[in-house]
Amino acid sequence: MSTGSSSNRVLIEDWLPVAELSIESRRERGAVHALPPLSFLHVWWARRPLVASAAVVLGGLLPTWSQELASAISSEHLKDSSAYRAWFRRLIGIWGDPITAQRAADHAKASGVPLQDNPFTYRQAYRNPIPLADIELLHKVLAHTWGDLPQVADPTAGGGSIPFASARLGLPTYANDLNGVAASVLAAGVKLAAERGLDIAEDLDRWGKVLVKRVTDRLKPYFPSGRGEQVANFIWVNAIACPRTGRLIPLLPDKWLRKTPGFEVAVEAVTTTEDGTDLREPTFVVVQGNAVDRHDAGQGFIARGAALSPYSGMVVDGEYVKAEAQAGRMTQLLYAVAFRDHKGKRSFRSPTPADLDAIASASKELARVRREWEANGYLPTEDIAEGNYDRGHRMYGMFRWADLFTDRQLLVHGTFAEEFAKLAREVRSVAPNNADAVLHVLAMMQGKALNYNSRLCSWHTPKQTMRSVFEKHNFSFKWTFAEFEGATELYPWCLDQAIRTYEGVASLLANTGIDPIDGKTRLHREVTVTQGSAGALSLPDRSIAHVCMDPPYYDNVMYAELSDFFYVWEKRTIGRIMPEFFAGDLADKDNEAVANVARFAHMGKRTRVLADADYEAKMTAIFSEARRVLRDDGVLTVMFTHKRAEAWDTLGMGLLKAGFTIEASWPVNTEAEHSLHQSGVNSAASTIMLVCRKRSLQAATAVDVYLEDIEGEVRQVARESVERFRADGIDGVDLLLSAYGPTLGVVSQHWPVHSSEADESGRARLLRPEEALGIARSEIVRVQRARLVGHPIEFDPLTDFVVAFWDVVKDDTATFDEGRRLALAVGGLDIDELQRSKIVEKKAGTVRLLSPKERVRPRAGDEELPGVRPQAASFGSLIDAVHTVCLVADEDGLAHAKAIMDRVGLSKDSRFVAAVQALVNAVPRVKAKGAFVLPLAGSLDRLVTAYLPQVTVPHDPAKKETLVQGDMLADLLA
DSSP states (O other): OBOOOOSSOBGGGTOOOHHHHHHHHHHHTSOGGGSOTHHHHSOOSOOOOHHHHHHHHHHTTSBOOOHHHHHHSOOGGGSSHHHHHHHHHHHTTOOSOHHHHHHHHHHHHHHTOOOSSOSOOSOOGGGOOOOHHHHHHHHHHHHHHHSSOOOEEETTOTTOHHHHHHHHTTOOEEEEESSHHHHHHHIIIIIIHHHTGGGGHHHHHHHHHHHHHHHHHHHGGGSOOOTTEEEEEEEEEEEEEOTTTOOEEEOOSOOEEEOOTTSOEEEEEEEEOTTOOEEEEEEEEEEEGGGOOHHHHTOOSEETTEEEOTTTOOEEOHHHHHHHHHTTOOEEEEEEEEEEETTOOEEEEOOOHHHHHHHHHHHHHHHHHHHHHHHHTSSOOOBOOOOTTOTTTTTTTOOBGGGGSOHHHHHHHHHHHHHHHHHHHHHHHHOTTTHHHHHHHHHHHHHHHHHTSSTTOEEETTTTEEEOGGGSSSOOOOSEEEEEOTTTTHHHHHHHHHHHHHHHHHHHHHTTTBOTTTOOBOOOOOEEEEESOTTSOSOOTTOEEEEEEOOOOTTSOOHHHHHHHHHHHHTTTHHHHOGGGGOSSSOOOTTOOSOOGGGGGGGGGGHHHHHHHHHHHHHHHHHHHHHHHEEEEEEEEEEEOOSOHHHHHHHHHHHHHHTEEEEEEEEEEOSOOOOTTSTTOOOOOEEEEEEEEEOOTTOOOSSOEEHHHHHHHHHHHHHHHHHHHHTTTOOHHHHHHHTHHHHHHHHHHHOSEEEEEEOTTSSEEEOOHHHHHHHHHHHHHHHHHHHHHSSOOOOOHHHHHHHHHHHHHSSSEEEHHHHHHHHHHHHSOOHHHHHHTTSEEEETTEEEEOOTGGGBOOSTTOTTSOSBOTTOSOOSSHHHHHHHHHHHHHHHOHHHHHHHHHHHTOTTOHHHHHHHHHHHHHSOOOEETTEESSHHHHHHHHHHHHHOTTSOOOOOOTTTTTOOHHHHHHHHHO
């Protein structure tokens, strides 16, 4: 939605195919096995979908259609606006009709009739190679528009989706990231793949096999497999000494290895020998099938941090467990081995003496070489800095990065590092032209190996495979963990993954722009990758046509803290190839643009305020640098996803201070959907695309502008946003967020804007964006209330809050911040007030709507307090009346509910009927096995059916509770 005008307008300022992009973005992420190969090259914690990235890159460069353009360049694709937009979809890979396909899928889901064929008859957008003719026409249009082929810059490139999309279209591309791990991934996955492509494939295969063979040969003695088996994984448990007996307590949460009915596998802990002698440490026996005692298998020796001694039955306090671990007295016990037989069938067995002897030999060998390896830089020696993710591993005695690995795992990874260093010298002497490129890609193997062979990996019982360290965005401590077989399984797999992934990325690039005559690409791709602060780019002034960025999202992910897991190892491998990317001991946390409260932990209660100020200052510096390098007619696009208003407040202030106006804003649903009946998963699914231009420094008027002066305009754009983006399939939390960009746009067009409140000196202070966002939220609540009821109407604040909560969150539980913002928006309420009114319960960072039964006020003397009272003669709020009637209907029957309605006069109260109508439309009517998942939905349905015929009941989303789009697409694409 455009909020302003500029010369040389680009397409994204006026139009973006939001609905199609949302469908294709979810489709790209719908099945893990079908993700783009760039996602598998190396762990990174936030990557935008390639189709969305391509759309924003192109939309910020292509001009809006005009007759002048059509006359200047003759092409069917440019003949009119409709053809031009169709060509845009083709350029970003959408070669079908996603809206029609999605409707077919939704209809099948709602009706319960299985689809006979996949309605998406075309490939995912990123898989479609753009033909040379289209690329040549694109370059011609862009040169006509910008005077030359424009350059795209991404100052915070992270996982590389934006620069990859740019490079694929043959555009000069500049990618930067502060983090050395990210910069190295960009260099391999974008620069090398774009510029060297498949030319290094043969050398990759050759030298990769040499490296893996050398590692395998050295490690075989430490990983024996029995006759007729190939060991795949070793499954371990941490253990501490029993304070009473001194014997080891295995800290098993349970004893299951596989729960598949008819094929169950578990372990039994044996604590005495056959003659009754006590064992110092338990041994484990694998039992299968009918031999499994399901009750015993479900029992463990650790729960909520406290241990249970299998010898004395004594409960061991969690503080003792932590103290033993922090003193270095926690040890590990091997309790099962997963293997494949000669037919490839996976099974389990108990550890053997050969297994235990090999482990002991590995520890002995590590002790022999450790000092030399640390001196030569093959093993990490760095401490783990305190931060946001240290509540687990530091609590249980892991203070150095090497502590996250067993002795044998360190031996495996150290052997790779040593052999890689030897191979680097050899490759550089034999194949100097390809050496660094080949070595860089081969070094990517290490990241995969680390992620799947650490004490932080675990056994995934339902899926019968290993969980990686970063299955979630943290490196949390695990009571039990799984070890990858390190000789013949780990690095051969990592090599296969590295080569296939690199070749997949390179192929996507190489297949775009192929000459149909000779089958060769005609695109010269130019990619520059730098590592450094986004506030100090190595680019000339006014040199970039499009700065397109996906900046860090406030406090969502602490990238530097997480990446240290890889950094301390990769600076010893990739750092041999690109030392400039790994100049520091650890990843740079001081200059990272995130709201990192851990950096200000010593500041007492002001940590959050200081972290917010630090984030705002750094984002302002980044946007100011973007302004410097941007052409005067250039475009800045910013992708941003966050539910917290503070995040938008600081981001918006950074843009305003840096001198940008926000010309357009587009919400694109880039995440897989969640089931409606899963409590607490109401996170934002949309990425907001902000389109910005340089604000003229002479544009400020002599007349001061105040929030009151623009309030009407803010409310208008909020209303327009709701109407426009709901039609594009945006709903819930995301519909609320969709107004944030246009609201910031209004503020930016009038900047500087002042608040009506004075600062400490008595002068008018600059407006904080959050103040305008609050007005937008309140307007959306008003519009949504009218939509739910069918006409404009006023409710009381408590009723407004409950209706808005159900409508926006679509669940009974939300984050505390989301609940707080809604409370402020609907009537200046706060969560404590809502808790006193028995509307919500706040707990562990969340707020939950209380059910009618939980809101009962049983005692006399509290008649003035809000709540549910079956004997009341009147109600202070509409929600109290609705909840009371629903409770009586559920517990005493509909006739008693009708009696209350008649006694109090609710049946003929238009506002009561309107409140019921709003709730009927707002509370999700999801069913499971024929019953409403949410009890309130069922209560309202029965009440309306019996006594309120004037209330319209919406169509039930049949079977939606068991099918979400991501699951459906995974099945279709399998």
